[in-house]
Amino acid sequence: MARILLQNVDLEFRVDALKHDTFRSAFVRFVGRRTSRTIKTLQSISLRIESGERVGLIGHNGAGKTTLLKVFAGIYPPQRGVVLTEGHVCPLFEVVTGFEWDASGWENIRTRALLLGMSPREIDRRIESIGEFSNLGEFLDIPVRHYSQGMHLRLAFATSAAVDPEILLLDEVMAAGDVSFMESARRRMNTLMERASIVVFATHSLDMLPRFCERTILLRHGSIVADGPTEDVVKLYTEAASEAPGAFAENAAAPAQP
């Protein structure tokens, strides 16, 4: 049984921390002249996703979609609230990070698969088919530093797609693929989505959403604005966006002095 449960989750980023703290700024804070700002990325998020659900996440840039996915994945521990995830999570986020640049494609497949929770024996069994699905051919023998962005995507997607996840977290991964890859990726995603018990899919392609997800969550400024049947939420979103173009458009960052 897979399940995601969030209760009153708050997530804050300290801007200072993002800029990499120096001793000086730590000292300055210690002395009392506060220079750090807090960005509330998620605010009192409560939700429950049960086995069998396919959930879309929509909202403008900076609304907190990716952050919320990373909270589901256990990557960002929230400052307040409860996060409970049951089931093996397979995240599929921005794929440009997490490569060993000097290693070959094959080696990277192995490493990624291990990190995603596959056992070495399982990898031995499936590495051929992963390589095949990536369709990178002999490029798999050269270091990935020479790959193009689209090739990174293929490699990452092919590996992640080979993992049998209970909870699949997707973050707009389809952006950089070419037409032929998009097609095979879409087909693979369909099967993945059928196999996984929970799928959460953050996207801007509103036309794709109803096909994948029956439930959609609309985020704005790090809070849940709407949560319900996809059609209704998408309608709400598009209407609000057309009526007041600025309504959802500004950054989620609602900076507050600590």
Add this chain to the structure above:
Amino acid sequence: MIENVVREGAGNVDLPAGLQDVSVGQVRRAFKDVVRSARLWHIWVRLGLQDVRHKFRRSTVGPAWIFLNLGVLIAAIGVIYGRLLGQDLHEYIPYLTAGLVIWQYLTSSISEGAHAFVNSEGYIKQISLPIYVYIFRCLVNVGVTGAISFSVFVIVALAYQVPIGMGTLWVVPGLLALIACTLCLICILAHLHARFRDIAPMAAVAMQMAFYVTPIIFRAEALRGPNLWWVVDLNPLYHLVEIVRRPLVAAQPAAPVSYVAAAASLAVLAAMAAGIIAYYRRRIVFAL
């Protein structure tokens, strides 16, 4: 299976029955994470070995650089300082080699350790493995490099017919203590450097200075006069080096005080590591 449970000062929460107990203290939770990380050994062993290979991937002589580096150092220092300090080369060269090998291991675990999290940023931000996987990864990297350079000592030991006997076995507890200390050091520095990026260069400067006050090139006895004895005897690095070096070069245990000092260092480092883990553990991902 419950993969990830976070419970932090939340009030009115209708958690499923039986899950309330999961709220354990930070230190205990951290300890669980460490155990979980250690169990994922096939991940960090692979990553660590990969790091070792990549260090030399595009170089022509590859790992031979480790030998060349040490060989040149030993030849230069051995001849010059051996003469300057009036040492018998038959004893001095193995002593110097053992010291240098251990010192390089210490230095690299400090400089690489500081970057353990920073270098793994791509993974930490994408995949929710317990972050200590990347600490162990660093230890594998540093340890394997150290093991390779240790073979230089083996060659030197054979060439200079260093005594070998039951006393040599004292190297085992010494080595274990040294490795445990470096593991704590890596852990401390990795956390701190993720947050304060001045840590790595500071540690490098400190180690460079320490090299000149720690008996590696010269012998401890040379400083044990009435005025400077404390430079040697209060230097924990000296004791850490000594508990490995003495059994290697003399086939006998180091002075008892060295074992006491090493145990004390380990206790202090472990306590610091535990404190830093409890405090920074959940902030690392935000600091990267």
